[in-house]
Amino acid sequence: MSKDKNAKISVPQPVRGTQDMLGDFADRFAHVVDAFDRVRRLYGFKRVEVPVIEPTAVFARSLGETTDVVSKEMYSFEDRGGESITLRPEFTAGIARAYITNGWQQFAPLKVATHGPLFRYERPQKGRYRQFHQLDAEVIGSDSPLADAELLLFADQLLKELGVAEGVTLTLNTLGDAASRDAWRAALVEHFMGHRADLSEDSLARLDKNPLRILDSKDPRDRPIADSAPDIDAFLTSEAQDFFGAVTAGLDAAGVAWERNARLVRGLDYYRHTAFEFVTDRLGAQGTVLGGGRYDGLIEALGGPPTAAVGWAAGIERLAMLVEEPHDLGLDVVIALEDDRSSAFAQMALATLRRGAVSADIVSTGSPRKRFDKAVKMNAKSILSVIYRQDEGQPGTSFRGPSDLAERVGQLLNLSSPRT
Structure with missing residues (x-):
C-alpha cells in the first residue's frame, strides 16, 4: 500500500511529567x-x-x-x-x-x-x-x-x-x-494504637511498618492524633x-x-x-x-x-x-557586522575575544542595516560594530559600549583606539 504524500505526520509528544528547557x-x-x-x-x-x-x-x-x-x-x-x-x-x-x-x-x-x-x-x-x-x-x-x-x-x-x-x-x-529512637517509636505505636479507629487508611498501613511517618500525615483525620503524640525529647x-x-x-x-x-x-x-x-x-x-x-x-x-x-x-x-535572572549569564560582547566586506576581520575579532576569555557572538546575517538593531536585542554588555572604512579601503570598528570595556576589547583586538 502506497503512503499518502499529503497525509499529516503526527509529532510525538513528550512524556508526561518531563520538560524541555530553553533560554x-x-x-x-x-x-x-x-x-x-x-x-x-x-x-x-x-x-x-x-x-x-x-x-x-x-x-x-x-x-x-x-x-x-x-x-x-x-x-x-x-x-x-x-x-x-x-x-x-x-x-x-x-x-x-x-x-x-x-x-x-x-x-x-x-x-x-x-x-x-x-x-x-x-x-x-x-x-x-x-x-x-x-x-x-x-x-x-x-x-x-x-x-x-x-x-x-x-x-x-x-x-x-x-x-x-x-x-x-x-x-x-x-x-x-538507636536507643532514643526505639523508645520513642514504642511510645508512638502505643499512642496511635489507642486512636486506631480514627486513623486514615494510609496511617493504618504505616502503623506496623513505619509509624513515624504518621507524624507528617497531611490527612485531616490524622492531624489531631499526630499533634497530640509524644515528642522525642522525652526519650533522648x-x-x-x-x-x-x-x-x-x-x-x-x-x-x-x-x-x-x-x-x-x-x-x-x-x-x-x-x-x-x-x-x-x-x-x-x-x-x-x-x-x-x-x-x-x-x-x-x-x-x-x-x-x-x-x-x-x-x-x-x-x-x-x-533564582532571579542571573546577571552574569549574558554575553560580554556582540559583534554587529554592518558591512560584509569586513567579514574576515569580524571573524578574526570574534575568535580573539573568545580566546581572551570574553564571551562573544556575532550578527552577520540578514540586512546589514538591521544587524546593529539585532545585536542590541541580544542584551550583551557591549556591542562592537564592524564597518568598512571607504577612505582607507580597509575594515574598521565602531565600538558602542562602556569605555572600560571598550579599552579591554581594543587591547584584545590590538586596536589602539576603537572608533565610536
Whole structure:
C-alpha cells in the first residue's frame, strides 16, 4: 500500500511529567549547577558519578519495601537478561552501594557531591516532574556532629550564593540515637494504637511498618492524633542530646539561623540524629527546597559494614524557580557586522575575544542595516560594530559600549583606539 504524500505526520509528544528547557529557565538551571560546583569545591567535596540504572534491590532495601517510592513511584523493569533494574529515584542509595562495592572505605571520611536526573512516577505538579534533577552532597564514614554542621553550612552558603536564602528557613530536628529512637517509636505505636479507629487508611498501613511517618500525615483525620503524640525529647539519651547540641552549636557559631521542628521525621529505621529541611512558602505546596539527615544504618542495610553517614539533596528545578535572572549569564560582547566586506576581520575579532576569555557572538546575517538593531536585542554588555572604512579601503570598528570595556576589547583586538 502506497503512503499518502499529503497525509499529516503526527509529532510525538513528550512524556508526561518531563520538560524541555530553553533560554531563561535553562540558564537558571545551569546557574544553580555552576554555583553548586563552585561551593562544593570550597568545602572540599569530591565529584562522584553513579549509574542512572541500578539493581532494584538497591532502592528496595534502602528506601523500604513499604514506602510510596518503592511501591508506587519507581520505574522498575526486567532487562533482557531477566534482572530487575530501576531508574534511580534518588542518589544516596546508589552512592552507598558504590561506597561498598568499590572499597571506598579506605577514603573515609569521604565527602562527595553530584547532580543529575532522577525518575519517579508521580502526579506532575509545579516544581515536581517524573524526570527531575537534584543536587546531592554526602559525608560517609564520619560519626561526628561536625559533619552534620558542615553539610548544613554548605547548603546555607549555596542558597545565599544563589540569592534565594531570603524567605527560606532551616528547620531542624533530632531523631536521637538507636536507643532514643526505639523508645520513642514504642511510645508512638502505643499512642496511635489507642486512636486506631480514627486513623486514615494510609496511617493504618504505616502503623506496623513505619509509624513515624504518621507524624507528617497531611490527612485531616490524622492531624489531631499526630499533634497530640509524644515528642522525642522525652526519650533522648544524654548522648543524643549532646550530639544535637553540638550540631546546633556549630550552626550558631557560623551565624546560620535555624528553627526547631519537633515533628520533622524520617520514617526508616536507619535514620539517626539530625533531620533537616530548608523550607519556603514561595513554591506553593512544594515548600521544601533542600532536605536531608543522618542515615547511620543505611550502608549496613545494603550489606556493608556499620558506617555513619549524613547527606542532603535539593531539587534543581525548584531552586531555579526561586533564582532571579542571573546577571552574569549574558554575553560580554556582540559583534554587529554592518558591512560584509569586513567579514574576515569580524571573524578574526570574534575568535580573539573568545580566546581572551570574553564571551562573544556575532550578527552577520540578514540586512546589514538591521544587524546593529539585532545585536542590541541580544542584551550583551557591549556591542562592537564592524564597518568598512571607504577612505582607507580597509575594515574598521565602531565600538558602542562602556569605555572600560571598550579599552579591554581594543587591547584584545590590538586596536589602539576603537572608533565610536
